[in-house]
């Protein structure tokens with residue numbers, strides 16, 4: 299079955315009592331024992347709405363099993379809890395989602411877990427591996443720098459050392475990038491973003507390459523209880539049904555906008571993996587079937603110009619979120635990455651004038667006209 303068809307059909311449980319095509323929402327927290335082998339309790343995570351989403355994500359990643367969480371950060375922190383103990387060490391890509399970065403720097407010392415932040419080149423990752431390294435975590439494309447990591451190369455290193463490799467696949471989703479097929483062990487998602495796609499929910503997911511890895515995560519989920527609710531699972535399922543058309547259209551829009559920005563006299567630099575000017579364009583083409591809908595660019599004039607643009611933009615919403623069908627614009631220095639030390643921001647390339655775009659489903663011409671008008675005020 300093709301991925302577009304998987305998005306629409308896999309996992310969905312029709313309403314047998316009425317013939318309704320949507321899975322009903324199953325809100326029960328108590329279930330009578332119908333079958334002694336199947337002990338249903340929502341925190342164990344096998345109610346029908348959650349199973350439906352997991353089956354869709356597993357079909358897209360060609361995986362056996364996965365777990366849903368109450369947020370992307372619950373998914374990421376559960377991976378940390380599942381694979382890292384006191385005395386262990388983790389190798390983590392330096393330019394990673396701000397919340398992930400913050401969790402590591404704020405809490406790992408307290409649990410006596412060592413970590414090395416490294417550049418996203420495979421040789422840097424291999425150099426950072428220690429005898430007690432128990433997890434490699436990467437994110438590609440990275441939020442917000444859009445640097446790419448070679449998933450196959452890093453997975454090869456991880457396998458040689460017997461260390462699980464988790465990849466935050468939020469930006470491209472398995473519709474465009476199948477990280478497990480590239481060799482990763484865990485594909486981690488904030489479902490808040492493209493899977494939902496409608497700015498309606500907060501959720502997370504991890505899809506595992508083996509049942510053994512999945513079982514470790516399931517144990518953490520049962521212990522911490524950071525489960526996705528049936529109501530959120532229902533909306534997430536509805537979102538994934540249209541993932542293919544949204545991803546195709548939003549990335550086509552992004553390509554047009556990136557090309558427009560590339561030619562604009564007030565724009566210093568534009569970064570989009572689909573542009574030949576992206577330093578890793580060849581890798582983008584090799585490991586993904588689409589370039590996604592995230593762009594960053596730098597307005598000439600730094601912080602002041604960035605603020606001016608944000609104050610004058612129409613149509614684009616100023617919001618920290620991304621991946622929805624509405625186009626969003628973010629200024630990382632004052633918004634998503636305000637918690638990250640200025641020196642660290644500089645090191646990963648988040649400059650004061652950097653503006654991040656999450657391109658939505660509107661007409662590309664309207665989106666470009668709004669950018670044109672705002673850039674004229676700078």
Ligand SMILES: *Cc1c(COP(=O)(O)O)cnc(C)c1O
Pocket residue numbers: 369370371372395397437441466468469487488489490491500501502620
């Ligand atoms: C948003 C995001 C997260 C965190 O997800 P939440 O659902 O907000 O907890 C993690 N990784 C990436 C790449 C993200 O964009």
